[in-house]
Amino acid sequence: MAKLTIEDLKKLRDSAKKSTALREGETSVKVTVHMGTCGIAAGAREVMDALLQEVTEAKRSDIRVITSGCMGMCSSEPNVTVEISGNEPVIYQHMDRNRMRQVFKRHVLLGEVQTDFALARVK
Amino acid sequence: MTTFRTDLLLCGGTGCRASGSIQIKEALMRELARQKLDTEIRIIETGCNGFCAQGPIMIVQPDNIFYQKLKVEDIPNLVEEHFLKGRPVKKLFYKEPASAATIPSMDDIPFYSKQKLIVLRNRGAVDPENIDEYIARDGYIGLGKALLEMTPEQIIAEVKTSGLRGRGGAGFPTGLKWEFASRSKGDVKYALCNADEGDPGAFMDRSVLEADPHAVLEGMIIAGKAIGAHQGYIYCRAEYPLAIKRLGIAIRQARNYGLLGKDILGSGHDFDIEVYKGAGAFVCGEETALMQSLEGRRGMPRSRPPFPAQQGLWKKPTVLNNVETYANIAQIIQNGGAWYASIGTETSKGTKVFALTGAVSNIGLVEVPMGISLREIIFDIGGGIPKKRKFKAVQLGGPSGGCVPEQYLDTPVDYESIMKVGAIMGSGGMIVMNDQTCMVDMARFFMDFIQDESCGKCTPCREGTRRMLQILEKITQGLGEPADLDLLEELSHMIKNSALCGLGQTGPNPVLSTLRYFRHEYEAHIYEKRCPAKRCVKLLKFEVDPEKCIKCGICFKGCPAKAIEWKKKEPALILKDKCIKCMTCITNCPADAIS
Numbered sequence: 090m091a092k093l094t095i096e097d098l099k100k101l102r103d104s105a106k107k108s109t110a111l112r113e114g115e116t117s118v119k120v121t122v123h124m125g126t127c128g129i130a131a132g133a134r135e136v137m138d139a140l141l142q143e144v145t146e147a148k149r150s151d152i153r154v155i156t157s158g159c160m161g162m163c164s165s166e167p168n169v170t171v172e173i174s175g176n177e178p179v180i181y182q183h184m185d186r187n188r189m190r191q192v193f194k195r196h197v198l199l200g201e202v203q204t205d206f207a208l209a210r211v212k
Numbered sequence: 213m214t215t216f217r218t219d220l221l222l223c224g225g226t227g228c229r230a231s232g233s234i235q236i237k238e239a240l241m242r243e244l245a246r247q248k249l250d251t252e253i254r255i256i257e258t259g260c261n262g263f264c265a266q267g268p269i270m271i272v273q274p275d276n277i278f279y280q281k282l283k284v285e286d287i288p289n290l291v292e293e294h295f296l297k298g299r300p301v302k303k304l305f306y307k308e309p310a311s312a313a314t315i316p317s318m319d320d321i322p323f324y325s326k327q328k329l330i331v332l333r334n335r336g337a338v339d340p341e342n343i344d345e346y347i348a349r350d351g352y353i354g355l356g357k358a359l360l361e362m363t364p365e366q367i368i369a370e371v372k373t374s375g376l377r378g379r380g381g382a383g384f385p386t387g388l389k390w391e392f393a394s395r396s397k398g399d400v401k402y403a404l405c406n407a408d409e410g411d412p413g414a415f416m417d418r419s420v421l422e423a424d425p426h427a428v429l430e431g432m433i434i435a436g437k438a439i440g441a442h443q444g445y446i447y448c449r450a451e452y453p454l455a456i457k458r459l460g461i462a463i464r465q466a467r468n469y470g471l472l473g474k475d476i477l478g479s480g481h482d483f484d485i486e487v488y489k490g491a492g493a494f495v496c497g498e499e500t501a502l503m504q505s506l507e508g509r510r511g512m513p514r515s516r517p518p519f520p521a522q523q524g525l526w527k528k529p530t531v532l533n534n535v536e537t538y539a540n541i542a543q544i545i546q547n548g549g550a551w552y553a554s555i556g557t558e559t560s561k562g563t564k565v566f567a568l569t570g571a572v573s574n575i576g577l578v579e580v581p582m583g584i585s586l587r588e589i590i591f592d593i594g595g596g597i598p599k600k601r602k603f604k605a606v607q608l609g610g611p612s613g614g615c616v617p618e619q620y621l622d623t624p625v626d627y628e629s630i631m632k633v634g635a636i637m638g639s640g641g642m643i644v645m646n647d648q649t650c651m652v653d654m655a656r657f658f659m660d661f662i663q664d665e666s667c668g669k670c671t672p673c674r675e676g677t678r679r680m681l682q683i684l685e686k687i688t689q690g691l692g693e694p695a696d697l698d699l700l701e702e703l704s705h706m707i708k709n710s711a712l713c714g715l716g717q718t719g720p721n722p723v724l725s726t727l728r729y730f731r732h733e734y735e736a737h738i739y740e741k742r743c744p745a746k747r748c749v750k751l752l753k754f755e756v757d758p759e760k761c762i763k764c765g766i767c768f769k770g771c772p773a774k775a776i777e778w779k780k781k782e783p784a785l786i787l788k789d790k791c792i793k794c795m796t797c798i799t800n801c802p803a804d805a806i807s
Contacts, residue, residue: 092470094478095356098347105348111219112273112337124297134248137217141252145215153274154217156298 110150116174117151118197123168125159132185133167139186140169143193152197165208171196182208216254218295221271221336225260225422226415226454227576228267232284233257236268239284243291253295256345259423259458261336263323265575266306271318271336278318279304309573309595323574326593328555330563331539332579334424340458343465346426352471354542358434359479362545364394367438371541373549375561380406380497380534381609381638382714383560383627389531392521393439396529401441403432403483404525404532406502407448407455410494411610412661414641416565417535419577421448421455424539425462429485431538433476434545436483439531444485447502449492459487494611494665498713499524499532501667512667513713534639536565556582560626564640570607571646573598580625587621590644601646604745605729609638611658611665612718614725615651634725636718648799650747651730652737655723656684662719673716676707680723689750692738701727746798746807753807754791754798758783760805767797767806 093101122128122137137156144152160168165182171192172178179202181192188206195201202210220240224233237255244250261269266280277300279290286304293299305314306321315321329335338345346352358367372387393401405428409417421428432444448456463485466472474482488506495501496511503525505511524530540562544552553561560582566589569575573595580589586606590596597603605615614635616623623629627637645654663677680703683696704720711717727734736742743751756767761783768778775790776797786797786806798806 092473092475092478095360098352098356098469098477101344102347102350102353105344109219109338109345109348111216112221116274121298126297129296137252141215141217144217154215155275156217156296158297158299 107148107150111153115151116153118174119153119155119170119172120193120197121155121157121170121172123158123160123166123170124156125163125166127159127163128166128168131166135186136167136169136184136189139189140193143190147193147198149198162208168208170211173197173200178211180208180211181206214251216252218253218275219273220253220255221258221261221273222255223259223261223267223269223336224257225264225267225419227260227264228269229454231267231281233268233282235284236270236282236287239287240291243287244295247291247296249291249295256339257341258336258338259334259340260419260577261423262332262419262577263321263574264577265573269336272300275300276317276319278306278316278321280306309598323576323578323593323595326584326588327579328563328581329579330543330552330555331420331427331536331565332423332577333543334427335419335577336423338424340423340425341461343426343462343469346424350546351426352430352542354544354546355430355433355471356477358437358545359477359481364438364440367434367545368394370549371438371544374540374544374552375549375556376537376540376544376552377560377627378534379536379540379564379639381612381636383637386533386537389521389533390435390438392519393441393529393531396522398529400443400528401439402525402528402530403435403439403441403444404502404506404530405432405444405446405538406497406499406532406534407446407452408490408492408497408502409449409452409535409639410492410497410665411612411639411641412658413567413569413607413643414610414639415567416577416640418452418455419567420535420539420565421452422458425455425459426466427539427542428459428535429462429466429472431533431541432485433472433483434541435531435533435538437481439529441531442482442484444483445506445525446485446487447490447496447506448487450489451492456487456489463487493667494661495667495713495715498715501713502532503530512669513715515712536640557624557626557629559628560637564625564637566640566642568594568642568644570644571597571601571649572644582626583624585622585624586616589625589642590621594644597644597646601648604645604647604649605651607635607643607645607654607722608641609636609721610641611662612636612714612721613638613641614721615645615654615729617729634728636721648745648747650688650743650745651726651733652684652743653688653745653747655726656681656688658722659684659719662715666715666719670710670712670716672707672710673712673719676703676711677716677719679703680707680720684723687734687737688743688748690737690741690748692734694738696738697727697731697734747795749793749795752793752795752798754786754788754793755807756784756786757805757807760803762803762805764802766800766802770796770800772796
């Protein structure tokens with residue numbers, strides 16, 4: 090490895106920060122995949138896979154991916170909740186890989202709520 | 213780069229390793245793989261998290277959930293419930309000892325919330341074996357500033373402004389020490405790090421080295437620039453294998469990045485560091501003895517002057533600082549001396565790390581701002597004395613220090629105030645004692661330690677500590693005489709005034725401070741042949757007082773020698789021919805009925 094200059098060091102810091110951002114960085118978007126037994130049975134794991142791929146490609150370190158339990162509406166699973174700071178959380182229903190990608194690209198990144206898949210807006 | 217959704221920060225400090233964190237890590241890896249979560253969730257083994265009594269500890273981020281006392285058999289359920297299904301497992305949360313309430317979030321646990329982290333800012337938050345994680349938290353940025361934007365004089369001025377004083381215990385102003393060394397003439401100078409932590413009950417330096425080795429390296433490189441040194445040595449005791457291993461990894465990684473070696477960060481400054489393993493003699497924490505040992509000779513102190521700043525290692529100008537002192541430096545350079553000086557009291561700036569141990573609920577490593585009271589540390593952060601016992605005293609500064617009794621618990625933590633009540637700041641050992649500690653026996657323990665560790669070079673220390681130990685042993689065995697107390701005091705003052713090095717000069721302190729605050733305990737041993745704390749075996753009869761006995765049977769159940777007869781609703785009876793005098797019954801008796 091070549092010797093670092095101060096510029097290299099700062100670049101290295103900024104890229105390393107992305108890797109440790111989970112622990113301390115700013116959170117501007119929280120995406121929750123509901124992973125109750127019902128959610129998993131309905132395909133929540135695949136939704137999670139697709140979501141993590143999207144997060145990786147987006148190169149954004151301020152997005153947190155969280156799992157949580159069943160919401161009680163098992164028939165609407167897999168459910169995903171998107172919460173952009175300062176906005177009301179939106180719950181999506183019957184998610185799959187493609188719907189997840191669309192929600193991520195349009196809602197998470199661009200802020201356009203995908204009403205077609207939405208179950209509810211949480212107040 | 214793959215994106216992980218969760219980081220599991222598993223404590224891999226020596227404390228948590230001893231309580232099984234390696235097995236926990238293996239079990240986690242197994243379960244995560246089985247549930248196919250290993251691409252989504254990452255395990256980071258961190259250094260000491262500080263809350264050692266609750267180990268093994270794991271923090272889950274970004275959820276900020278604190279799990280404690282993990283067992284291998286908890287892991288499958290934990291992985292499925294929390295990491296797969298997102299339902300944190302309450303059973304493994306921290307429980308507040310007083311209210312029995314469970315607290316899921318680390319920031320809400322009183323042990324953490326009252327602390328202020330500078331030295332320990334990376335503890336439990338980074339992988340100490342990965343330099344990139346240190347850099348992610350602005351590591352080596354202070355070094356860049358010191359090397360590229362500051363002159364040695366400016367660095368020294370900044371450290372002076374900060375008011376930082378030696379954290380090894382004596383509290384000498386660090387900036388002044390550096391100034392002396394920088395003014396000494398000579399091409400070859402050395403910057404040394406004292407990691408020969410030896411006080412019984414102290415583990416601050418080990419934890420810093422294990423959790424954040426780069427912080428120490430960075431401080432040393434900056435010291436090198438300030439005094440004009442190009443070589444540093446870390447003198448670390450061989451009993452700290454994990455600290456030595458992580459230092460070795462850190463040094464290799466820093467060399468790879470060119471942060472050690474020639475022309476660091478293109479500044480033209482050269483500096484390299486080696487670790488020297490010490491054999492664990494207490495006296496080698498004394499600066500001149502440490503340097504003798506580094507030179508390959510028997511570790512014995514020599515008289516000063518010449519001071520190490522003029523003639524130290526191999527007779528070259530040398531600066532020696534403690535681990536914790538160095539770990540402050542990069543922060544001071546990065547944020548400015550004035551920032552550091554804004555924390556603390558008039559004479560003592562910044563924070564101090566303490567190893568809180570003994571009869572206290574929350575045993576562990578704490579970093580507090582100077583000026584906080586001992587009471588806050590012991591009762592708010594430490595959670596008070598367990599088992600409804602009463603606080604008796606707290607021992608500060610190990611064998612060189614003294615004890616502080618209840619009436620001085622509101623003493624603020626700073627060098628001068630603690631000195632006034634007869635103890636010393638010391639390197640940070642803080643041993644809490646309850647009413648079951650015999651202060652004479654405690655003084656005997658420390659004198660035994662000092663006498664054992666005395667190098668034997670000077671007579672007052674070699675012979676004097678031995679005489680003192682003999683007298684203390686006599687008293688604890690019930691053979692003490694009235695004249696012994698005066699003799700102890702006379703010997704103490706003589707040794708303090710005439711011993712060659714700090715070990716001897718401070719060795720009588722535990723005796724003097726217990727005589728000052730607990731003279732009545734000495735007198736009970738001598739005149740009444742009675743140990744008030746019931747710790748000195750020779751002064752105990754091992755008899756149950758039938759009037760005090762509450763007939764609970766706890767002594768009967770605990771006796772390992774089956775030497776106690778007890779039936780429900782009848783007082784217990786100790787059979788003297790079977791009794792092995794292990795004191796289990798005395799320690800456990802809720803009614804204090806056995807003496």
